Amino acid sequence: MTGSAALVTVLVVPLAGAVAALLAGRRGAVAAGLLTSALGVAAAFVLAGAVLAGGMQRVAVGGWAVPLGIELRADGLAAAMLLMTAVIGAGIAVYAWRYFGAAGHHDPHDLAAGPPGPAGKAAPASTQWLFWPVWLLAWGALNALYLSGDLFNLYVTLELLGLAAVALVALAGAGAAAAALRYLLLTLLGSMLYILGVELLYAAHQTMDLLQLRERLQPGLSVWLAAALMTTGLLVKTAIFPLHFWLPPAHGSAPAPVSAALSALVVKAGFYLLARLWLDLFGALPGAGVVPALLGALGACAVLWGGVQALRQTRLKAMIAYSTVAQLGYLMIALLLASGAGGAAAGAAGGAMHAGRDPGLPPTGGFVGKFALVEAAVRAGAWWAVAVVLAGSLLAAAFLFHALSRAFADAPADKTSAEVPAAPQLAALALALVAVALAAAGEPLRRLLTVGAAT
Amino acid sequence: MSLALLYGLAGIALVAMGLYAALAARHVLRRLLGLNVLGSGVFMMLVALASRTTGIATRPDPVPHAMVLTGIVVAVSATALGLALLRRMHAHDGSPRLPEDRDAGSP
Amino acid sequence: MAAEVQVFDAVLVVLLLWLGWRALASADLFKAVVQFIVFGLLLSLAWVRLGAPDVALAEAAIGAGLAGALLLDTLARLGRSGAADEARPLGLTPARTGIALAALGLAALLVASALALPERWPGLAEPALQQLRASGVSNPVTATLLNYRAWDTLLEVGVLMLAVLGVWILEAEPALPRPAPDPMLGLLLRVLLPLTVIVAGYLLWVGAHAPGGAFQGAALLAAGGVLWHLARPLSLGPSPVVRAVVVLGFAVFLAVGVATAVLGGGLLTFPPEHAGAIILVIEAAAMLSIALIMVALFVGRERAPSDAGIPDSAADASAVPGAPNPGAAP
Numbered sequence: 001m002t003g004s005a006a007l008v009t010v011l012v013v014p015l016a017g018a019v020a021a022l023l024a025g026r027r028g029a030v031a032a033g034l035l036t037s038a039l040g041v042a043a044a045f046v047l048a049g050a051v052l053a054g055g056m057q058r059v060a061v062g063g064w065a066v067p068l069g070i071e072l073r074a075d076g077l078a079a080a081m082l083l084m085t086a087v088i089g090a091g092i093a094v095y096a097w098r099y100f101g102a103a104g105h106h107d108p109h110d111l112a113a114g115p116p117g118p119a120g121k122a123a124p125a126s127t128q129w130l131f132w133p134v135w136l137l138a139w140g141a142l143n144a145l146y147l148s149g150d151l152f153n154l155y156v157t158l159e160l161l162g163l164a165a166v167a168l169v170a171l172a173g174a175g176a177a178a179a180a181l182r183y184l185l186l187t188l189l190g191s192m193l194y195i196l197g198v199e200l201l202y203a204a205h206q207t208m209d210l211l212q213l214r215e216r217l218q219p220g221l222s223v224w225l226a227a228a229l230m231t232t233g234l235l236v237k238t239a240i241f242p243l244h245f246w247l248p249p250a251h252g253s254a255p256a257p258v259s260a261a262l263s264a265l266v267v268k269a270g271f272y273l274l275a276r277l278w279l280d281l282f283g284a285l286p287g288a289g290v291v292p293a294l295l296g297a298l299g300a301c302a303v304l305w306g307g308v309q310a311l312r313q314t315r316l317k318a319m320i321a322y323s324t325v326a327q328l329g330y331l332m333i334a335l336l337l338a339s340g341a342g343g344a345a346a347g348a349a350g351g352a353m354h355a356g357r358d359p360g361l362p363p364t365g366g367f368v369g370k371f372a373l374v375e376a377a378v379r380a381g382a383w384w385a386v387a388v389v390l391a392g393s394l395l396a397a398a399f400l401f402h403a404l405s406r407a408f409a410d411a412p413a414d415k416t417s418a419e420v421p422a423a424p425q426l427a428a429l430a431l432a433l434v435a436v437a438l439a440a441a442g443e444p445l446r447r448l449l450t451v452g453a454a455t
Numbered sequence: 456m457s458l459a460l461l462y463g464l465a466g467i468a469l470v471a472m473g474l475y476a477a478l479a480a481r482h483v484l485r486r487l488l489g490l491n492v493l494g495s496g497v498f499m500m501l502v503a504l505a506s507r508t509t510g511i512a513t514r515p516d517p518v519p520h521a522m523v524l525t526g527i528v529v530a531v532s533a534t535a536l537g538l539a540l541l542r543r544m545h546a547h548d549g550s551p552r553l554p555e556d557r558d559a560g561s562p
Numbered sequence: 563m564a565a566e567v568q569v570f571d572a573v574l575v576v577l578l579l580w581l582g583w584r585a586l587a588s589a590d591l592f593k594a595v596v597q598f599i600v601f602g603l604l605l606s607l608a609w610v611r612l613g614a615p616d617v618a619l620a621e622a623a624i625g626a627g628l629a630g631a632l633l634l635d636t637l638a639r640l641g642r643s644g645a646a647d648e649a650r651p652l653g654l655t656p657a658r659t660g661i662a663l664a665a666l667g668l669a670a671l672l673v674a675s676a677l678a679l680p681e682r683w684p685g686l687a688e689p690a691l692q693q694l695r696a697s698g699v700s701n702p703v704t705a706t707l708l709n710y711r712a713w714d715t716l717l718e719v720g721v722l723m724l725a726v727l728g729v730w731i732l733e734a735e736p737a738l739p740r741p742a743p744d745p746m747l748g749l750l751l752r753v754l755l756p757l758t759v760i761v762a763g764y765l766l767w768v769g770a771h772a773p774g775g776a777f778q779g780a781a782l783l784a785a786g787g788v789l790w791h792l793a794r795p796l797s798l799g800p801s802p803v804v805r806a807v808v809v810l811g812f813a814v815f816l817a818v819g820v821a822t823a824v825l826g827g828g829l830l831t832f833p834p835e836h837a838g839a840i841i842l843v844i845e846a847a848a849m850l851s852i853a854l855i856m857v858a859l860f861v862g863r864e865r866a867p868s869d870a871g872i873p874d875s876a877a878d879a880s881a882v883p884g885a886p887n888p889g890a891a892p
Contacts, residue, residue: 004828005823008819008823008828008829011829012816012823013596013817015720015812015816016816016820018720019809019816021812021813022723022727022805022808022809023806023809025740025800025802025805034616060601060827060828061712061713061828061829061830061831062709062710062711062712062713062828062829062830062831062832063828063831064693064709064710067686067689068518068686068689068690068693068845069710069711070711070713071716072713072829103609127730127731127800130727130730130731130800133727134724134727134728135732137720137723137724137727140720141720152522152711153711153713153714153717156714156717156718156721157717158524159529159533159721160717160720160721160724162533163533163536163721163724163725163728164534164724166536166540166728167536167724167727167728167731168730170540170543170731170732173663174543174544174546174547174732174733175547176546177541177543177544177545177547177548177555177556177732180540181483181537181540181544181553181560182542182553184533184536184537184540185477185486185487185490185537188490188533188537189477189478189490189493192490192493192494192497194524195497196470196497196500196672198518199497199500199501199504201521202504203504203679203683204679206683206684206685206686207686208604221671221674221678222675222678222679223674225671225672225675225773375665379888387791405486421469441825457567457681458566458567458571459612459681460611460676460677460681461567461571461572461575461603462571462575462608462611462612463577463676463684464673465578465579466837467600467669467672467673467676468579468669469578469579469582470668470672471666471669472579472582472583472586472665473582473586473664474661474665474668475586475652475661475662475665476586476587476652476660478661478665479652479657479658479661479662480586480646480651480652480708481648481651482591482647482648482651484591484595484633484636484637484640484645485586485591485594485647485651487631487633488586488594488595488598489586490581491598491625491629492585492586492598492601493720494626495582495601495602495605495853498617499605499608499671500676502608502609502612502614502617503612504679504683504685505612505613505614505685506612506613506614507679507680507681507682507683507685508637508682508683508684508687510784511682511683511684511687511688511854512685512687512688512691513691514613514686514687514691514702515612515614515685516614516684516685516686516687516690517686517687517690517702517703517705517706518685518690518706518710518711519685520614520617520703520705520706521689521706523614523617523707524616524617524620524703524777525707525714525715525718527621527624527625528620528624528718528721528722528777529563529718529721530621530624530625530629531628531629531632532721532722532724532725532859533725534629534632534633535632535725535729535859536724536725536729538632538633538635538636538763539728539729539732539859539862540728540732541636541640542636542639542640542735542862543732543733543735545640545644545803546735546736547843550624550709551640551644551645552583553664
């Protein structure tokens with residue numbers, strides 16, 4: 001399989017899986033979801049191999065050259081994100097398979113959801129299977145987002161991802177409607193600010209292709225305004241402190257596999273785009289170094305604020321939600337390091353990848369990722385970043401032990417842990433193992449990340 | 456003043472109005488109206504931009520027109536989902552506002 | 563197209579801004595929504611003035627028509643208490659003053675940016691028109707939507723599909739009490755429905771070389787579907803048939819993408835000699851799906867005795883007298 005064929009396969013598999021799941025209905029959706037996950041992981045590995053061997057892969061959709069057409073590009077960062085998403089996605093699929101019940105007749109979530117609302121009873125169990133097509137569309141949107149080289153196409157992928165995330169949050173029932181609605185309003189506002197920025201860039205440069213824009217970029221008021229609008233829009237979507245307020249309620253009320261998908265993948269898509277914009281496009285502007293510094297400072301606040309808030313929570317999901325806020329802070333610090341020290345860029349980005357892979361609990365790869373981040377920070381001489389990362393890790397360790405002690409103490413009374421078979425735990429364990437394996441395979445990953453990195 | 460500039464400025468005014476309403480209003484339906492007016496302003500700026508081809512090409516730039524068509528469809532999809540969620544929130548919580556916007560007394 | 567500003571344009575812009583503001587600031591939400599619909603209709607006049615008739619059609623049908631119907635339906639379902647808002651919903655408070663200043667600041671920066679742009683620019687008009695011969699259609703907007711940037715449009719059909727999946731995920735809601743069947747409405751339907759089908763088919767066909775296309779045609783079909791629903795309530799839950807039609811447009815589009823990638827020149831690369839036919843097939847499938855999706859978004863999910871998605875029984879159930887009024891719900 002050639003590189004470009006692998007690229008198209010990576011895009012098509014989740015979308016075709018969504019079609020199959022929707023057609024298959026309640027009984028067949030699980031099988032479609034699991035099969036798609038397996039195929040998607042394989043395709044992502046093939047593409048990563050092609051990128052590693054042959055450099056950046058490009059596909060001009062429709063055969064039209066930019067700026068008229070849309071070009072899809074897989075560089076090292078994109079391939080690594082695709083791989084991470086496929087692996088986490090497979091874990092989520094295995095988890096959801098047991099969580100939502102194989103045939104839809106048993107719904108552990110209903111037991112945990114508390115009293116049904118006034119309108120309750122009828123719907124949830126019969127529509128839980130819609131998780132599969134919606135999740136597969138979200139995965140397809142993520143893959144399309146990683147690969148897109150066109151600013152307007154990125155807007156469409158962001159909307160697809162945003163609506164899918166809203167629908168996933170809404171799976172929790174009428175009690176989660178407010179959280180889903182808040183997320184919808186914010187994600188729409190973020191998209192509008194983003195598209196306003198795209199429009200300004202197009203008006204001045206007559207292209208929406210990232211690489212072409214980078215060559216043509218003329219510094220000026222409209223470019224700076226566009227950068228500010230797009231960054232603000234994406235910060236809202238990424239839940240960066242102080243725009244993080246929508247995340248804990250949305251993630252806290254969602255079904256567990258959905259929380260995992262949102263925390264590990266959806267919010268990080270916004271971060272990925274921010275990194276693309278500031279590393280690839282706006283980084284060349286004179287005086288642009290201030291912005292990553294500002295984002296890094298926000299990141300430091302997020303690490304500490306998220307850590308402290310996580311410690312104050314009594315529910316595990318709320319804890320993980322705040323820990324996600326902190327994780328995004330680490331990513332912002334990594335972005336700063338990547339944009340500042342050219343040589344450390346790959347290392348810091350590698351650290352970001354690791355930190356982004358799971359809720360960042362110390363015994364797993366998240367810890368290894370933080371270690372890489374500290375290493376990059378030390379090499380870059382950013383001692384404040386070292387301090388923030390260490391303080392954040394201490395907070396994370398504290399809330400982890402807090403959570404574990406509660407989990408053990410409450411175990412017999414917890415209905416879901418008594419009824420749900422071992423698959424979710426196995427999925428979590430497998431993910432943790434993969435995380436450790438990837439961390440051990442740090443060298444290939446680092447080589448992958450340097451393919452096509454902005455020079 | 457050219458046609459493009461007149462409608463472009465009108466689009467900017469709509470953007471400001473919509474942004475204000477989306478952030479300041481408390482009834483969710485009004486926030487959604489604000490986002491829609493904001494979107495209309497953004498789209499109007501785009502179409503006004505596209506009409507600046509006069510004298511260069513025989514027709515306006517079709518790419519912004521296609522973008523606006525896509526944008527209108529995306530906006531109505533999101534609005535439809537938002538309204539359905541608003542009705543569920545109102546049925547469940549008894550209020551058409553987000554929890555942080557609810558006063559003790561009024562709905 | 564006329565490039566000179568006429569009195570008409572000045573009047574239209576003033577009206578648009580006034581209606582836009584009233585649509586946001588009217589204390590009575592019903593009035594606000596009606597003003598929003600009129601705003602959308604005037605907006606389509608602005609699109610015509612700016613030389614964008616394709617956008618004008620879509621705005622009138624989707625932006626004003628469908629969105630307006632959805633907003634009015636939601637107001638009815640929220641009932642008197644849910645549709646009530648403050649007396650001065652956008653009146654200035656200290657916090658809102660900050661928001662207003664931010665919005666004004668953004669507007670000032672946008673104006674400065676807009677004034678700095680050159681008065682004339684090529685955009686992508688030239689390449690788009692030059693390649694028209696190879697695109698399979700002669701309407702440049704259709705060429706952009708379904709050929710140059712078909713990947714955007716494929717994902718956009720996915721967005722529509724997601725909206726209806728999101729509505730299906732939500733719990734069913736109480737049915738609105740239906741007015742007694744109106745014989746006039748039945749008669750109107752018998753005349754209007756065939757007409758919407760014919761005109762929608764015409765819009766689809768004509769979209770290849772004149773303003774029109776799948777989205778505009780679908781909106782018109784959807785209008786017919788909504789009328790049908792008002793006369794004889796439909797139930798469009800996730801039954802197998804409904805799911806198949808909803809997914810059809812996306813599936814055909816994606817299948818064409820796969821076929822072109824496997825057999826031909828690459829993802830969504832249409833050979834020029836077949837491009838016109840391929841685009842027509844994609845658009846026909848997309849029109850059917852989009853029309854059904856739009857009707858399903860309007861119909862929503864009303865509670866029925868058996869929620870298995872059997873259309874007929876659900877339609878009967880929603881006509882049962884004494885269905886709970888949402889306004890009276892706790």
